[in-house]
Amino acid sequence: MSFFGMLFSGLGSIISSAVDIVSEVVSTVTSIFSSRKIEPKTVYQERNRKQDQIHDLNAEVLRLRERYVDVGYLSDAEKRRLRILNERRQELKSGIDEQRQVIAADTFLQNEALINKVEIDLETTHVLQWNAFADTLGKTCPKCARVMKLQWSRDLEQVRPNDFFxxxxGWYFIDKNIRLCNYRERLTKQDYSLLTDTSAPEFSLTADEFTTIIQDEDTSKLITERMDDLQSDLKSRSEGINIVCCPIHAEPMVLQKKKNGVGLLDQYYLRCKHWKPDNKGCTYIEKLKSGSQLAALLKNKTGNGLL
Ligand SMILES: [Zn+2]
Ligand SMILES: [Zn+2]
Structure with missing residues (x-):
């Protein structure tokens, strides 16, 4: 179970919320912060520092792996080094995880006045999708202990509550053509209630109305322009998306655009900083396959969603 025993998303929402009252969460988080003497401001700095460290470490691990692939063996010294690096990475990752939870909880506190309870039904599936691409903390696979993520089939025109899983x-990592884990789980009844910032104008529409709006050609063009601007802006600053990290490398993902995407919802995706052509680097990606995910990303990075 996670630090706070809650499934805080990177955006500061709580998925699977057993509590109804925002102030209850606020007082729990505040008391944990004060009893553990947690200063959110220093936690942000600490998280950034650890992410820089893990970046260098990941690069070294990948260099050793590449060398192994090239020459077919590693020296004893290299094997030892790899073991040390892997152990150190685990330490850094659990530190970063804990800091991300504090940051998510702090985001929740900052937005207290805007947070409401939403029960997911046919009209509000876009609210759940808004949170789906962000790191969800505390939900791990019972088979392999990797992080689990909220998913639905990209082919669905309209996503219904039961389509989520x-x-x-581990599904994204492939070894000798085999996916490392394909475990899936249905959502529990509790997973369909969340405490989230409902101030975005997108949430005053039903899921259906929202889908209709983003299918409009002019709107779609406008969103594409904004996404392209964001992508080149992030690229020029070599900046990733802090709210979504690779489950292996724990670094912010990088916004990318497909070359031959068909339509707005087949254009953008996030990939690991350690991606390399021909499956030589990290294969973890997150597709941005709903208007809600694009909106959440734009809102997080630019302050404005789609509407
Ligand atoms: Zn698994
Ligand atoms: Zn990765």
Whole structure:
């Protein structure tokens, strides 16, 4: 179970909320912060520092792996080094995880006045999708202990509440043509209630109305322009998306655009910083396959969603 025993998303929402009252969460988080003497401001700095460290470490691990692939063996010294690096990475990752939870909880506190309870039904599936691409903390696979992620089939025109499932992120990692884990789980009744910032104008529409709006050609063009701007802006600053990290490398994902995407919802995706052509690097990606995910990303990075 996670630090707070809650499924805080990177955006500061709580998925699977057993509590109804925002102030209850606020007082729980505040008392944990004060009893553990947690200063959210220093936690942000600490998280960034650890992410820099893990970046260098990941690069070294990948260099050793590449060398192994090239020459077919590693020296004893290299094997030892790899073991040390892997152990150190686990330490850094659990530190970063804990800091991300504090940051998510702090985001929740900052937005207290805007947070409401939403029960997911046919009209509000976009609210759940808004949170789906962000790191969900505390939900791990019972088969392999990797992080699980909220998923649904990308082919669906209209996503209904029952179409969501938890999918293990091991699915994205392939070894000798075999996916490392394909565990899936249905959502529990509790997973359909969340405490989230409902101030975004997108949430005053039903899921259906929202889908209709983003299917409009002019709107779609406008969103594409904004996404392209964001992508080149992030690229020029070599900046990733802090709210979504690779489950292996624990670094912010990088916004990418497909070359031959068909339509707005087949264009953008996030990939690991350690991606390399020909499956040589990390294969973890997150598709941005709903208007809600694009909106959440734009709102997080630019302050404005789609509407
Ligand atoms: Zn798994
Ligand atoms: Zn990765």
């Amino acid at each position: 938890w999918g293990c992120t």
